[in-house]
């Protein structure tokens with residue numbers, strides 16, 4: 001009887017040891033695997049556009065520019081200033097377009113509408129379009145993430 | 151060494167006689183609803199066609215941002231019979247998904263998931279999701295305008311799940327946005343991860359079906375008399391093969407007369423094209439999403455919609471455990487739920503295209 005008991009305990013001890021070791025091994029392996037499958041991503045800090053290409057003469061004219069892997073829209077306001085938006089719908093991420101005649105942004109995916117200031121006015125979009133800061137510096141137009149302009 | 155025939159030599163090494171024996175003894179019950187037994191093997195037929203045409207397309211397709219669209223154009227215009235193979239791959243996928251739905255819904259209504267077949271049902275639901283994942287990943291691969299926009303929306307939807315949503319979206323996309331990385335990722339899923347998973351789960355599913363035999367509808371079971379049956383080999387298989395031939399004929403006809411087209415090349419910077427729509431099997435979800443208002447009581451409508459869908463999926467998966475009294479009232483309600491679901495899906499799908 002005694003022998004049987006002690007054998008059982010020894011097996012249990014070894015099982016725990018192996019189980020613990022496997023768990024620890026699994027934990028150390030899983031962390032880098034998860035890290036690996038999520039790619040590194042950084043949104044651009046800023047984008048510099050040559051002013052010559054983005055003259056935008058009249059009020060209400062606009063042009064798109066690449067903001068990382070998303071499109072951005074640079075638009076001349078009525079008072080002559082410039083506004084930049086990330087041209088991606090806040091609903092489900094479709095690219096939006098600006099319709100100058102109607103002074104609205106339009107998303108074709110589920111009929112989303114924003115006014116000329118990027119405020120969501122109709123359809124499913126829950127939030128206004130994201131705005132970016134615009135700084136004109138001589139020959140360059142610098143577009144920065146909101147609130148990060150030095 | 152005594153002389154053996156080649157057949158005996160093989161038999162000693164493989165032991166295949168057991169399988170032949172098994173097939174000869176296997177009986178398929180015969181009743182009013184025997185027809186529904188054919189839906190399972192229809193799926194298998196299309197799966198085999200998907201694998202073969204998929205291998206063929208792999209010879210020319212290039213899963214990168216620069217080359218994807220161009221290589222599909224090449225398949226369509228230069229490769230001999232390329233357009234036919236691509237069209238077959240598309241239509242066979244369509245029919246396969248259609249039969250997966252028919253298969254599951256008919257089993258739901260006939261309550262084939264009654265004990266001891268609960269796990270057969272659950273593995274079947276997993277197979278449904280794997281099949282849909284094949285459809286979703288494959289849709290992006292031609293990299294045209296519509297497939298890009300539909301994938302953007304499709305991969306953005308999980309991000310509305312509270313807490314883990316953003317994470318899931320990034321995982322699917324291989325980044326914050328749909329880019330060339332997403333294309334490469336979807337390709338890997340479509341040709342390697344999903345096929346391997348499918349084979350594993352399918353093996354399990356088929357094993358269970360062999361183990362438990364065919365389920366007999368409740369009404370027949372209650373009559374307590376032995377049901378007539380056919381031997382699986384050759385009677386049932388020959389009957390089935392007639393059905394397969396009809397399916398094959400329909401598939402080829404559809405592929406030749408309604409060939410799959412290709413839209414404008416995808417442009418990451420272009421505004422979404424008008425008329426973005428997912429494939430038909432996602433239409434009812436698409437329409438549901440469209441009907442939800444932007445916010446309900448301060449909670450985003452999409453979040454509520456997706457949580458409801460997740461609950462529905464959970465109920466569907468655990469259906470065998472919920473239907474504890476198949477012959478009673480609860481069982482009837484569950485059967486009617488299937489009918490209600492069919493009506494809902496059809497109405498919503500039609501609504502979204504009209």
Ligand code: FES
Nearest residue numbers: 089091092107112
């Ligand atoms: S993605 Fe723009 S309205 Fe849905």
